[in-house]
Amino acid sequence: MYALRVRINQLPAVIAGANDLGALSAIVSCVGKLGSAAVAHSDDETPDFTIRVGGLTSRPKPATDEHLLWLSRKQLRPGDIVTVELIETKSADYQQQ
Numbered sequence: 297m298y299a300l301r302v303r304i305n306q307l308p309a310v311i312a313g314a315n316d317l318g319a320l321s322a323i324v325s326c327v328g329k330l331g332s333a334a335v336a337h338s339d340d341e342t343p344d345f346t347i348r349v350g351g352l353t354s355r356p357k358p359a360t361d362e363h364l365l366w367l368s369r370k371q372l373r374p375g376d377i378v379t380v381e382l383i384e385t386k387s388a389d390y391q392q393q
Contacts, residue, residue, distance in 0.1 A: 299388050301381040302349050302367065309379075310349060312366040313388035318354025322347065322380045324372070345372035 299313025300322050312320060328343035329336040349367040366389060372378070 297385060297388070299383050299385050300349065301379075301383050302347070303377075303379045303381075304347070304370065304372070305377055310366050311383075311385060311388045312349045312351065313385060314351065314353065314364065316353045316355050317351045317364075318361075320351040322349045324378055345374070345376075346370060347372055347378060 297313050297315050297317070298320070299311050300320055301309045301311055302322050303309040312322070324345075324347050326343060326345050329341045330343055346369045347367055348365070348369060350363060350365045352363055353361045355361055
């Protein structure tokens with residue numbers, strides 16, 4: 297199967313994948329006042345930095361597809377190093393549903 301190996305700094309990597317996936321993504325988000333010319337849309341001008349690693353199954357009928365999560369809104373800080381590697385593997389880490 298194809299999977300994503302996601303590592304944040306020197307923490308152990310998460311292997312996101314499953315044999316019945318049809319979609320898999322790793323999304324890093326930076327939200328808020330990110331530059332000096334930007335306007336804050338709330339009283340809190342602190343930007344929010346997160347990563348989400350998830351997927352969607354693609355199962356044969358009549359099975360129901362599911363959204364799967366390996367990382368959900370994991371907080372990041374400036375200077376964090378996020379590495380995403382596309383791999384082929386026979387096993388992956390357990391996912392949250």
